[in-house]
Structure formats: structure tokens, C-alpha cells
Amino acid sequence: MVELVYLLYVILSAIAIRIVYSCSWQEWLLRWLIVSTLPVIGWLFPLFWPKSWSRKKDDEALRQIFEFQDEPEVHQVGIYSRMEAEKETNVVSIEEALLVSGHADRRSVMIDVLKKDSIQYMDILQIAVGNEDTETSHYAVSAVMELKRKLMLALQELTVKYESNKTDPVVLREYVDVLQSYMKSGFLDEKTLRKHKFTYIMVLEHLITVSPEDEPAYLEKIQAELDVKKLIEAEQTALLYFHRYPQNEEAYLALLKVYFYMKSYKKMMGTLEQLKRSPLRLSNRALTLVRFWSEGA
Structure with missing residues (x-):
């Protein structure tokens, strides 16, 4: 009786795997051997998990791949690439200065930012707004407000130009x-x-x-x-x-x-x-x- 139940289980499992998973012959054989050798428990192996379980991590990994940009090749590196690298380095150095420097150095850094095109430092400025040093925070708020003013003026001007x-x-x-x-x-x-x-x-x-x-x-x-x-x-x-x-x-x-x-x-x-x-x-x-x-x- 037990042998008959086991034989029926093996046959039905083979059919179910073929219908549900539509896999290759080799993969079908692997799945069938697992469920045959380990009745019931074999169905809990990762090979039988719903695709949605494993695809969540795949989806996130793939999103990162889509957003990833290659490093420029040697023959493509020119003035623009060097400028971009320098800009990124400057942003990192400013962030570090706001975190580890003394109050005088932080204020000096914020004054330098105010003299530059601060749009590239927007993330850093928003962090600096909450800085413990009130003067550094004041400089950051000033920079943010000035940036907002410039952007709104530019937007208004270009909206008019665009419409005409x-x-x-x-x-x-x-x-x-x-x-x-x-x-x-x-x-x-x-x-x-x-x-x-x-x-x-x-x-x-x-x-x-x-x-x-x-x-x-x-x-x-x-x-x-x-x-x-x-x-x-x-x-x-x-x-x-x-x-x-x-x-x-x-x-x-x-x-x-x-x-x-x-x-x-x-x-x-x-x-x-x-x-x-x-x-x-x-x-x-x-x-x-x-x-x-x-x-x-």
C-alpha cells in the first residue's frame, strides 16, 4: 500500500513539475529527483519557490545596473571628465569639512560655497542647515535661499522665452x-x-x-x-x-x-x-x- 502511494506521488510530482515550471529536461530531472528522494520536504527547496520571491532581489539589482554608469575609458578622458572628477572631489571634501572640522573651518567652507555655483552642493547645504554651529547653519540657509531665488528667476525668465x-x-x-x-x-x-x-x-x-x-x-x-x-x-x-x-x-x-x-x-x-x-x-x-x-x- 505504501509503495503504491509513493509510486503515485512520484508520477504526479513528475507531471506537476512539467506543467507548472515549464523547465528544460535537465532541470525537470533535477527537480523530480529532489521531490522523489525527499517526499514533500523536497518541494520546499529554492528550486520550487515562486519566481516573485527570488525576483525581488533581482529587480533591485537590475535597477542598480540600469542606473550604473561606466567609468570613462582612457581615450575619452578630457577636460570635461577632469572637471567632473574635481567637482565630485570638492563635494566630498566639503562634506568631510562640515563633519570633522572646527567651527572656524566650517564657516570658511560655507563662505567658499556661497561664492560658487552652489547648485552642485545642494545636498551638502541641506545637511549644513542643521549644523550645530549656528553661524555655519546661517551661511547654509543663506546659500539655500539664494539658490532658490536664482532658480526661480531663471525659471520665470525661461518660461517667458519658451512661450514666445x-x-x-x-x-x-x-x-x-x-x-x-x-x-x-x-x-x-x-x-x-x-x-x-x-x-x-x-x-x-x-x-x-x-x-x-x-x-x-x-x-x-x-x-x-x-x-x-x-x-x-x-x-x-x-x-x-x-x-x-x-x-x-x-x-x-x-x-x-x-x-x-x-x-x-x-x-x-x-x-x-x-x-x-x-x-x-x-x-x-x-x-x-x-x-x-x-x-x-
Whole structure:
């Protein structure tokens, strides 16, 4: 009797594994051997966990990969790259000074920030507002208020320029940059931020129309559309970018990112296959994505 029950369990398990998991022959055999050798308990092994359990970590890891940017290659490092590196170093040194220096040094650092374009130091300034030294805190508040004033003036000026001339790519790019800085400043509540984001998307659409060679505009628009959950529009923008720049790795990655947010596995795999067949020399980020999804598949 026991043997008959066990035999029935083994047969039903084999059928269930084949129907539920749709795996390869080798994987099916592995699963079947586990549940046959360890009746009932074998079903608790990770191989039988729902995909949603294991995909949460995969999703987070993949989001990080999408946001990751490669280090510039040696032949690409120029004045701009050095300036960006210096700017990042300066931000770190200012943050350290506010944490470990004496009050006099902190005040000196804040005075230096006030003399510079403080938008790049916004995160540091917001930390400095709560500094224990009241004078340092005062300087930080002054810098934040001055930055807010400048951004609002620039935004008002460019809004007027934009309304009177929506076909000038220089005006459109300046307006996009100011909107982006204002949205990242931390001055806006959620409702106002969302409203500015839709304006930002609209201006980027005009910029892409009058200046299709402005590649960053496609990526900026895609990200903004993903942020406000406009997934269909993000797909349309990504496809437009891809059709105009089929030899650009970023176009493939933008499509993959959109399909990842849309949870469209089929479209993602199709784009991945196109990328693998393309003659492009892939960056570390693209190679990581290709390996990640190829192994997953």
C-alpha cells in the first residue's frame, strides 16, 4: 500500500513539475529527483519557490545596473571628465569639512560655497542647515535661499522665452536644464514636483522635435516618463531613440529599461537578442545586463 502511494506521488510530482515550471529536461530531472528522494520536504527547496520571491532581489539589482554608469575609458578622458572628477572631489571634501572640522573651518567652507555655483552642493547645504554651529547653519540657509531665488528667476525668465519661441533649441535646452535643477533642488512638494515634471516632459518633446541630434534629451524624457508612470509614452520615446540611433548602445539599454519597468519579459528578450546580434562593442554595463538576463533565461 505504501509503495503504491509513493509510486503515485512520484508520477504526479513528475507531471506537476512539467506543467507548472515549464523547465528544460535537465532541470525537470533535477527537480523530480529532489521531490522523489525527499517526499514533500523536497518541494520546499529554492528550486520550487515562486519566481516573485527570488525576483525581488533581482529587480533591485537590475535597477542598480540600469542606473550604473561606466567609468570613462582612457581615450575619452578630457577636460570635461577632469572637471567632473574635481567637482565630485570638492563635494566630498566639503562634506568631510562640515563633519570633522572646527567651527572656524566650517564657516570658511560655507563662505567658499556661497561664492560658487552652489547648485552642485545642494545636498551638502541641506545637511549644513542643521549644523550645530549656528553661524555655519546661517551661511547654509543663506546659500539655500539664494539658490532658490536664482532658480526661480531663471525659471520665470525661461518660461517667458519658451512661450514666445518654442523652436529655438538653445532656449529649449536651457529651459530643460533649469527645470531639471529646480526639480532636484528639494524645494518642491510632491504635487508641484509632478506638475513640473509634466512641463519638463513637454519641453523635452519639443526639443527632440526641433533638435533630434540632442541625444541626452531622449534619455531625460524616458526617465521622466517612467517617473510619472507614463510607460506607453516612455516606450514610444525609447523606440524613437532606437530608430534614430540604432548604432548607439544607449538606445538598446533605454529600451531594455522601459521593458523592465513595464514587466514585458517577451519584449525585453527580443531587444536583448538584437543587442547580442549587433556589431556594437559593449560597455561593462551592457555586458552585465546581457549576462544577467542570458543566465536568467
